Amino acid sequence: MQCPACRHTDSRVLESRSSESGRSVRRRRECLSCGHRFTTYERVEFVPISVIKRNGDRESFDRSKLLRGIVRACEKTGVSAQQMDLLVDEIEGTLQQRSSRDVQSSEIGEMVLQQIGKLSEVAYIRFASVYRQFRGVRDFVETLDRLQDLNRGEVGDIPAAVTSLTSA
Structure with missing residues (x-):
């Protein structure tokens, strides 16, 4: 995952929680290079019908x-x-x-x-x-x-x- 501030690819997960009624995972991350904190979402990708x-x-x-x-x-x-x-x-x-x-x-x-x-x-x-x-x-x-x-x-x-x- 790239940091939105410095584009560094290494980050650590600070917190994970279920979101959108269990359909996704919300992760709070911190960049290991610049210390910027940001949020990512992980969802199942459905193949279009x-x-x-x-x-x-x-x-x-x-x-x-x-x-x-x-x-x-x-x-x-x-x-x-x-x-x-x-x-x-x-x-x-x-x-x-x-x-x-x-x-x-x-x-x-x-x-x-x-x-x-x-x-x-x-x-x-x-x-x-x-x-x-x-x-x-x-x-x-x-x-x-x-x-x-x-x-x-x-x-x-x-x-x-x-x-x-x-x-x-």
């Missing part, structure tokens, strides 16, 4: 864009900000663990639907209506049937971390 849109365009995965969609679907439903944040964390974590760096936007949408249905039926319908581009009543009825299957456990389960927040 490319999202392939319906029209074939590619864009980088944007956590805030996903969260905005979920927040919009969950408005006035009683789903807490913490639950929504955890839902996005789960999806992002799942995507980071994949060997492929490319993901279809439809896969992300299905992941959201699978998890959001356990948090709020209204949020599920709202998200599905935008994501699946409903064109009529038949689309709503089919989605309601899918939601009933999800609630019976026939479509799949969501991670325990998300379900534990539904009672919070």
Whole structure:
């Protein structure tokens, strides 16, 4: 680590502590050459994920864009900000663990639907209506049937971390 004052590369760590909810380590350092003290942060570097849109365009995965969609679907439903944040964390974590760096936007949408249905039926319908581009009543009825299957456990389960927040 280079000293910002003299560019010397040797420093000693005075203090280390967890930062950003455990996502990084904050280190207080002192340059062994000039004595200047400075702070560094150590974070895990994630490999960027490319999202392939319906029209074939590619864009980088944007956590805030996903969260905005979920927040919009969950408005006035009683789903807490913490639950929504955890839902996005789960999806992002799942995507980071994949060997492929490319993901279809439809896969992300299905992941959201699978998890959001356990948090709020209204949020599920709202998200599905935008994501699946409903064109009529038949689309709503089919989605309601899918939601009933999800609630019976026939479509799949969501991670325990998300379900534990539904009672919070």
